[in-house]
Amino acid sequence: MIHSLFLINCSGDIFLEKHWKSVVSQSVCDYFFEAQEKAVDVENVPPVISTPHHYLISIYRDKIFFVSVIQTEVPPLFVIEFLHRVADTFQDYFGECSETAIKDNVVIVYELLEEMLDNGFPLATESNILKELIKPPTILRSVVNSITGSSNVGDTLPTGQLSNIPWRRAGVKYTNNEAYFDVIEEIDAIIDKSGSTVFAEIQGVIDSCIKLSGMPDLSLSFMNPRLLDDVSFHPCIRFKRWESERVLSFIPPDGNFRLISYRVSSQNLVAIPVYVKHLISFKENSSSGRFDVTIGPKQNMGKTVEGVVMTVHMPKAVLNMNLTATQGSYTFDPVTKVLTWDVGKITPQKLPNLKGIVNLQSGAPKPEENPSLNIQFKIQQLAISGLKVNRLDMYGEKYKPFKGVKYITKAGKFQVRT
Amino acid sequence: MAASPAYGEEKGGSSSLGEPEYGHDPASGGIFASDYKRHDDLKEMLDSNKDSLKLEAMKRIVAMIARGKNASDLFPAVVKNVACKNIEVKKLVYVYLVRYAEEQQDLALLSISTFQRGLKDPNQLIRASALRVLSSIRVPIIVPIMMLAIKEAASDMSPYVRKTAAHAIPKLYSLDSDQKDQLIEVIEKLLADKTTLVAGSVVMAFEEVCPERIDLIHKNYRKLCNLLIDVEEWGQVVIINMLTRYARTQFLSPNQNESLLEESAEKAFYGSEEEDTKDAKAEAASLAKRKPYVMDPDHRLLLRNTKPLLQSRNAAVVMAVAQLYFHLAPKAEVGVIAKALVRLLRSHSEVQYVVLQNVATMSIKRRGMFEPYLKSFYIRSTDPTQIKILKLEVLTNLANETNISTILREFQTYIRSMDKDFVAATIQAIGRCATNIGKVRDTCLNGLVQLLSNRDELVVAESVVVIKKLLQMQPAQHSEIIKHMAKLTDNIQVPMARASILWLIGEYCEHVPKIAPDVLRKMAKSFTNEEDIVKLQVINLAAKLYLTNSKQSKLLTQYVLNLAKYDQNYDIRDRARFIRQLIVPTEKSGALNKYAKKLFLAQKPAPILESSFKDRDHFQLGSLSHLLNAKAVGYQELPDWPDEAPDPSVRNVEVPEWTKCTSREKRKEKVEKPFYSDSEGESGPTESADSGESHHEPESDSEESGSSSSSGTSSSSSEEEDEEEEEEGSGEQSEEKEGEEEEEKRKKRKEKGGLRKAGSPQPLSPMGWAWWPMLSCGPWQLLSPAFGAVRTYELLHRMAGEGLSVEYCFSRRPFPGDPHMVAVQIQISNNTDAEVKSLRVSEPKLLAGMRIQEFPEIESLAPGDTASVVMGIDFCDSTQAANFQLCTHTRHFYVSIQPPVGELMAPVFMSENEFRKEQGKLTGMSEITEKLTLPEKCRSDHAIVQQVTSAANVGRVPCGADNEYRFAAKTVTSGSLVLITLEWREGAAAQLTVNSEKMVIGTMLVKDIIQALAQ
Secondary structure (H helix, E strand, O other): OEEEEEEEEOOOOEEEEEEOOOOOOHHHHHHHHHHHHHHOOHHHOOOEEEOOOOEEEEEEEOOEEEEEEEOOOOOHHHHHHHHHHHHHHHHHHHOOOOHHHHHHOHHHHHHHHHHHEEOOEEOOOOHHHHHHHEOOOOHHHHHHHHHHOOOOEOOOOOHHHHOOOOOOOOOOOOOOOEEEEEEEEEEEEEEOOOOOEEEEEEEEEEEEEEEOOOOOEEEEEEOOHHHEEEEEEOOOEOHHHHHHHOEEEEOOOOEEEEEEEEEEOOOOOOOOOEEEEEEEEEOOOOOEEEEEEEEEEOOOOOOOOEEEEEEEEOOOOEEEEEEEEOOOEEEEEOOOOEEEEEEEOOEOOEOOEEEEEEEEOOOOOOOOOOOOEEEEEEEEOOOOOOOOEEEEEEEOOOOOOEEEEEEEEEEEEEEEOO | OOHHHHHHHHHHHHHHHHHHHHHOHHHHHHHHHHHHHHOHHHHHHHHOOOHHHHHHHHHHHHHHHHOOOOOHHHHHHHHHHHHOOOHHHHHHHHHHHHHHOOOOHHHHHHHHHHHHHHOOOOOHHHHHHHHHHHHHOOOHHHHHHHHHHHHHHHOOOOHHHHHHHHHHHHHHHHHOHHHHHHHHHHHHHHHOOOOHHHHHHHHHHHHHHOOOOHHHOHHHHHHHHHHHHHOOHHHHHHHHHHHHHHHHHHOOOOOHHHHHHHHHHHHHHHOOOHHHHHHHHHHHHHHHHOOOOOOOHHHHHHHHHHHHHHHEOOHHHHHHHHHHHHHHOOHHHHOHHHHHHHHHOOOOHHHHHHHHHHHHHHHHHOHHHHHHHHHHHOOOOOOOHHHHHHHHHHHHHHOOOOOHHHHHHHHHHHHOOOOHHHHHHHHHHHHHHHHHOHHHHHHHHHHHHHHOOOOOHHHHHHHHHHHHHHHOOOHHHHHHHHHHHHHHOOOOOOHHHHHHHHHHHHHOOOOOOOHHHHHHHHHHHHHHHOOHHHHHHHHHHHHHHHHHOHHHHHHHHHHHHHHHHOOOOHHHHHHHHHHHHHHOOOOOOOHHHHHHHHHHOOOOOOOOOOOOOOOHHHOOOOOHHHHHOOOOOOOOOOOOOOOOOOOHHHHOOOOOHHHHHOOHHHHHHHHOOOOOHHHHHHHHHHHHOOOOOOOOHHHHHHHHHHOOOOOOOOOOOHHHHHHHHHHHHHHHHHHHHHHHHHHHHHHHHHHHHHHHHHHOOOOOOHHHHHOOOOOOOOHHHHOOHHHOOOOOEEEEOOOOOOOEEEEEEEEEEEOOOOOOOEEEEEEEEEOOOOOEEEEEEEEEEOOOOOEEEOOOOEEEEOOOOEEEEEEEEEOOOOOOOEEEEEEOOOOEEEEEEOOOHHHHEEEOOOOHHHHHHHHHHOOHHHEEEEEEEOOHHHOOHHHHHHHHHHHOOOEEEOOOOOOEEEEEEEEOOOOOEEEEEEEEOOOOEEEEEEEEOOHHHHHHHHHHHHHHHHO
């Protein structure tokens, strides 16, 4: 299915290639470069490109293009999803999925790619299995390896691949047995000019960090599972139990993983924790404009809104901005025209405000549209949907684990139109 | 070592060739001499005894390969290390070998014996990895060895080795396609494998080697369906795609017959005119020929077992299930996929891109499915342009009369975007909305005209093009706009826009008789500097003006034609010559001359603005071909449904002797256990054991499939599963027959009913007693008290009507003459002291599709008198108001009638069984359930029935169960079924369920009924 893979950086260098069938020449990437040029910015490169003999399916992650070469019909999402899985694996192994990390660990990367695909068809993509096959690099291990000459390749057999529960490796042992769950909710919203909500929705995930010995069988229940409108599961979850009892029952993978992601039905009203007052105007026939934005908290359920950052893509005609912030600091990049205001925590007593003059290119026509404001924020200890974990039970093992649940609400794609 | 002698016999010659080749390799490698020196250090390291040095060298070599540098000259030095003890060195050598074996075939042969030894290793993982590398070496000479190895591995005890064998099949096939027949045998064998580990890989091999051999799937179909949920994600995608194709060849379309049946039923029901009855007869005849549709249990099995996978975290799996449902599920069930697809829109932008393409195609066919998620397709300014344009496409497809105002408001924000490509696409989208929805055409047109004064030329140009298309639909009313556009020729430079304006002026020159010649004058002046496309339109304009207004434009036309005669472009020269001959009368001019006017100024049909995603669904959704809208290499056509279902018994599997002893009770006992964990314990030994597995195997398989079985527990083995399936299957088959008979009976009944109804104006429902005679003076009191008071609504108040008061009510009887209309009884009383003359309806303002049958004009109404008339309104199954004017000889009154949702339907007869059957088809999104509490006075059968029937025009369905009430109706316009179930639980609690394809109606109806019951 997947014939070859090329990794290309932003300046157009092919810095890694891997072929699973016969070799495809690098020149096939020229079609990709052509499309990239046409697309102007990186986001608009079409993910699927048809060339006379091949099809190129690519993703863009962390400033790297993963370009795969396909020769025959294959579901495009299959390839895209797999490429993202590859990127996730790199992230998992090296802490970041960057060009330098890949170049520094090129041998491990190659070994990983070799295990992940066989003849272009995915073989082992579960990180638990891969980690048994190829140990992730750590400083300690690389020191030890250089002295003893031992290797990163595990000599034990990846039994997980053979079992019913391929996501969990066998023989896990911890001295401290812990299970942590992070309930993270993101608010996606579009707020219109007048401050009313055009669209709002809550997207949530439960990320888990499970360090439990043996083969624990967990079940996690919620106080209000009916809230969850649409859920997608990690393969470890028993679907039938969820269907019948609304309980998450699973044998967890070892380590960090995403247990579920869910959406809270859009019928429910979504509480919007911040409001934005804005006044942005460009004067006709003069090369300046006004910019005045205030952010304030609302419906925050007694919790502080923190980590507030506002980013604005200003129109091209903007030359510079002369602003004063009552709180936090702002930067304006005159090349990309991006204004970033790092506000920090909002205190209701003194609302943060950013105000000043916008300098426009003289002679340029007045920008037609006011830019939309993208807001990020965080609220600790709160799941905005009201979702609550009821209890976590463990079966199958004797010890008593340490359990913890953390809630956090963030802004997702939160946009205010002006 | 079975393989190596065979190899020796067959390829003896070449292997002896290989030896000397290796011998004088340095000579043949002479050209690489410099490279040799360059890699001398690496060679030394590889030759050393220390593993660490070897490893270091291999790492450097692999890094070279990764960067795409040529390291082929190191081949001999590397291959020597293939048998190295160090596992990492070995793995890296494998990487190298697979990469370069094709280029150095003879040297690669040296390594083969190592792998052959590996194939016999007691450790399953070593066996697997040996097979993996051996099959990856693309050297044609070893094809027989590979074949042998694959065959052997296919019957290995370890499922992991068997999986590897499945992976090796397409590799061998691509190396030598002559092996196809033998490979198919192996595939057949592996398809019968019952482990989840193998299933995905073997189906992948099947798809690559012999996708046309659909017959191989029959026996394994049920097993694959049952294993599906436990197969790894990637395998799931492949299996689901294959099963979609399979189902299309083996089962009947779940929708085709259904729609036919519905149509004919509706016709029979309302059929009052002769033509209708004829049609109904013809259709009934065609239906009788066709077997009534009952879904094959295997078809149902597939739908049931794939549904949970919509919840997969893997976007590819979700998409695969979505396309399966789109292509295979009955209409009413397809809705379930919408939610999952919308969820994918939160994912990476590449995923969004692919999903949106598919949603765009789906939303054309099944608009209702995505309507509830309209807002999820709203565009953010930070979306990449390609995503924005796809979302726009979806929004346009979803636009209908009810949501168009929200969508247009949203579009207004988009038009001001900084992203000009996106703005242009938005303008196109507005154009499409305007053509599709007549109601908003004027609004859109006005909006677009405003855009003509936009500063950005591209925006103006795009608007001009779209306006042109819109004006073509109704040019007469818009001469102002045409004039406005004529002025724009001075400023707009975009050729396409100029050409569009010129065409418009030419086409409608009679609407702008003064301006048109002037425009031609200006254009003649600048003719030589125009683009070709504009020049052609100038000639066109000149010709049309010459024909309509030759006095003013004769000279200008001559001038333009002369200019064109000497143009550089031959198209333009040709056109000029052709037109001159056609329009300018000369002695020699042919017969066509008289018809010139007809030729040029013929009525031209308005263009239809269509989505580019229309008809894309003939490609399997989710496929590469669908995305590219072109057939990709290796694309397997999605076959059409067969007319006759192939024999379903081919999927039956013989039940092995030993499973027969397992009783169902035993299985059920196990079902109670909530976890599969203990079964895992049992299967522990089989997981790790390499030996002694064979006769336990069925049992171990049972564990693996157990967790997948529909009960979600550890009990039944796959064989049992099959057996069970089979039993079920046969059971359902007999049911099927019964079903058929019943269906037949029902149809006969319907036909009879239809004929009878067509013939005589008999009442249609148990509520026949509720009809009142037409035009009687005081119909209100004629109602049976059991029915409750029919609500009357005010159309015109006495004060507003200056003494004329008008009331209306819904008479609930079919409107004579048009079964799609709702009859509205109107009572007009004249409270003035003068006679009111010529009362009539005029100027109805209706949404597209709505129709009004006016009542006959009332010539005069004496003071104090009251008249009652009936008019018919086709509300198109929407609760939108019908606006019209009520005129008297002196005055006009603007009035509007808004129907309560319950009046948009007419009762139908149904048996309980039919009701259940229909209800089964209308689940998922079509089902709306609400809990309610019944107030004191509504807690009797009588009261409930009365309240429900007063809230909606429905018929009661006889019902066996106590405390359960069913009602059925069909919407008047489209004839969609509306099924109402009210379950009265203990005390005041009750649950109301409404099933209807029309979700909006369903939702509103639930509200209305609850309100009625609460009163």
